[in-house]
Amino acid sequence: MIVTPQDAQQRSFAGVDFLMLSHGKESMVTKMLYKKENKVPLHKHPSEQSGYVISGKYILIIEDAKYEIGPGDSYTVPSDTEHALEAIEPGEILDFFSPPRKDYR
Incomplete structure (x- = not known):
């Protein structure tokens, strides 16, 4: 499946805007569009999440660890693991989920 920039669907979750990019039966890719001071509250989901x-x-x-991340950094959050994110400076993150998040569709 090919998703062109014009076909990417704009969505919002927990006050954060994002673009739904490529998605299939086993995985999905989103481009998160963070504004300064956006805060994603502590949550967990059955999908493993990796981001760039x-x-x-x-x-x-x-969980109990806190990291400051910026351009070029990547991370993985295991499935069913509590996590949160706060934007210090506005920017974009590519997030990959497997399996796809049902609450994003």
């Missing part, structure tokens, strides 16, 4: 920071600066919390 394109731009911006963030605080990522995975």
Whole structure:
């Protein structure tokens, strides 16, 4: 499946805008569009999540650990693991989920 920029669906979750990019039966890709001080509250989901920071600066919390991440950094959050994110500077992150998140569709 090919998703062109014109075909990417704009969505919002927990106050954060994102683009639904490529998605299939076993995985999905989103481009998160963070504004300064966007906060994704502590949550968990059955999908494993891996991300790549394109731009911006963030605080990522995975269970009891806190990380400052920025452009070029990547991360993985195991399935059913509590995590949260706060945008310190606006930017974009590519997130990959497997299996796809049903609450994003």
